[in-house]
Amino acid sequence: MLTALKAQATFLYRAVGDSVRLARPLDLIIVFDSEHFEEEQTRQLIDGVIGDCEYLTLRYLPVPGADYCKLKNAGAAIATGEILIFLDSDLIPESDWLVAFLSAFKYPNVSVVLGNTFVDWSGRDLYSKSVALSWMFPLRDPTDELTVAQTFYANNVAFRREAFLSRQFPDVPGLTHVPAELLVKQLNRDGVTIWHVGNARASHPAPNGALHFIERAISGGRARALTAESVTLSLVLRWLRHDIGSVRFALKRFIFEGLKVELRWWQVPAATSIALTYYTLCCLVRYCQ
Numbered sequence: 001m002l003t004a005l006k007a008q009a010t011f012l013y014r015a016v017g018d019s020v021r022l023a024r025p026l027d028l029i030i031v032f033d034s035e036h037f038e039e040e041q042t043r044q045l046i047d048g049v050i051g052d053c054e055y056l057t058l059r060y061l062p063v064p065g066a067d068y069c070k071l072k073n074a075g076a077a078i079a080t081g082e083i084l085i086f087l088d089s090d091l092i093p094e095s096d097w098l099v100a101f102l103s104a105f106k107y108p109n110v111s112v113v114l115g116n117t118f119v120d121w122s123g124r125d126l127y128s129k130s131v132a133l134s135w136m137f138p139l140r141d142p143t144d145e146l147t148v149a150q151t152f153y154a155n156n157v158a159f160r161r162e163a164f165l166s167r168q169f170p171d172v173p174g175l176t177h178v179p180a181e182l183l184v185k186q187l188n189r190d191g192v193t194i195w196h197v198g199n200a201r202a203s204h205p206a207p208n209g210a211l212h213f214i215e216r217a218i219s220g221g222r223a224r225a226l227t228a229e230s231v232t233l234s235l236v237l238r239w240l241r242h243d244i245g246s247v248r249f250a251l252k253r254f255i256f257e258g259l260k261v262e263l264r265w266w267q268v269p270a271a272t273s274i275a276l277t278y279y280t281l282c283c284l285v286r287y288c289q
Contacts, residue, residue: 001087001090001091001092001095001147002046002049002050003049003087003274004092004093004094004095005026005056005087005093005098006049006053006055006056007095008093008095008097008098008099008137009022009025009026009055009056009098010053010055011026012056012098012099012102013025013026013055014055018116020099020102020103020106020257022030022055023122023206025054025055025056025057026055026056026057027057027059027065027079027080027081028050028056028057028058028059028257029059029060029061029078029084029152030042030046030058030059030060030061030075031061031063031066031071031075031253032060032061032062032063033062033063033064033065033066033067033071034062034063034064035064035065036104037119039060039062042060042137043060043281046058047124052093054142055124055141059078061074061078063077065211067173067176067178068176068177069154069156069169069172069176069179069180070169070171072086072154072165072169073168073169076159076161076164076165076168077165079161080142081092082104082160083158083159083161084158084159084161084164085101085152085158086100086156086157086158086159087155087156087260088154088155088156089157090119090204090205091117091155091156091202091203091204092189092202092203093115093156093200093201094199094201094202094203096144096199096200096201097115097199097200097201097202100115100144100197100198100201101113101115101158101197101200102198103197104107104158104195104197104200104260105158105160107121107146109193110146110158110160110193110195111163111192111193112152112157112158112159112160112161112163112192112193112194112195113146113157113158113159113194113195113197113198113200114151114152114153114156114157114195114196115156115157115158115196115197115200115201115202116138116140116141116196116197116198116200116201116202117137117153117156117201117202117203117204118132118137118138118139118141118158118201118202118203118204119131119132119135119137119157119203119204119205119206120132120141120203120204120206121206121207121261121262124202124262126263126267126270126271127206127262127274128206129235129258129262129263129267129271130254130263130270130271130274130275131206131207131255131274132206132261133250133254133257133258133261133263133271133275134249134250134253134254134271134274134275135151135206135276135278137153137204139257139260139261140201140203141177141198141201142198143198143199144198144199145197145198146196146197146198147195147196147198147258148193148194148195148196149194149195149196150183150184151181151194152180152194154169154177155202155204156179156202157199158200159190159209159275163192166184167183167186167187167190169182169183170182170183170186172213176219211280214281215279216278217277217278217282217285218281218282218285220281220282220285221281221284222285227286230240243282246279247275247276247279250279251270251272252273254268254272254275255268255273258271264282
């Protein structure tokens with residue numbers, strides 16, 4: 001991620017005659033939980049990649065004990081640029097990623113822009129293909145269009161500074177992605193359009209092994225359970241409908257979009273079993289909370 005970002009910042013800062021270029025070095029803020037990552041080791045790792053780059057102003061912000069969205073709020077609070085771009089450390093942006101985001105903000109009515117996060121299946125193994133089709137993210141968007149979106153993922157999204165700072169991610173302790181969902185609802189209430197730009201693409205790895213796969217399933221099931229004020233029969237029925245719908249959605253993607261990730265027909269049963277395992281774990285965690 002850092003290598004790709006450095007290359008893009010260097011290109012845009014040196015660009016001559018392009019409609020999109022950086023007028024000053026990119027302000028890169030590394031925000032991290034200092035209770036889990038030692039600051040000196042973090043600095044050594046990142047400095048070893050970025051080096052002495054005149055096109056990036058590198059700042060470190062240790063925030064002890066902060067969770068996923070609190071880290072993002074903290075970074076935004078000290079940022080000075082007009083555009084805030086949130087990018088997680090496990091994403092690898094493609095070469096046009098930064099240009100795509102900056103180009104989208106040429107339009108004055110654009111305040112929130114979602115990038116295209118997709119699961120990397122370049123290893124062409126069955127597991128990665130299955131996750132690419134059945135997990136939360138869409139497939140890689142081959143277009144460069146700016147279109148209206150219904151939601152966003154906090155790992156690859158950009159805001160006009162004031163649009164974000166006037167709202168920010170709500171504080172929901174213990175839940176990683178729910179604050180982003182709540183911010184989407186607030187933006188909708190406020191009449192702020194969320195846009196999607198197809199070529200702000202960044203690849204996300206599939207869960208790294210069986211343990212990480214299980215952890216992500218547990219996290220997904222737990223989040224939906226803990227956001228419910230009370231568990232009633234009607235709520236459980238809605239959960240069941242949602243889970244059945246998720247499995248049906250995955251099956252449809254295996255059948256109709258499988259060829260886009262080179263999933264062969266004889267691999268569909270195994271891919272289905274991977275998706276069913278994930279959603280079954282989500283269900284078990286949710287109903288046992």
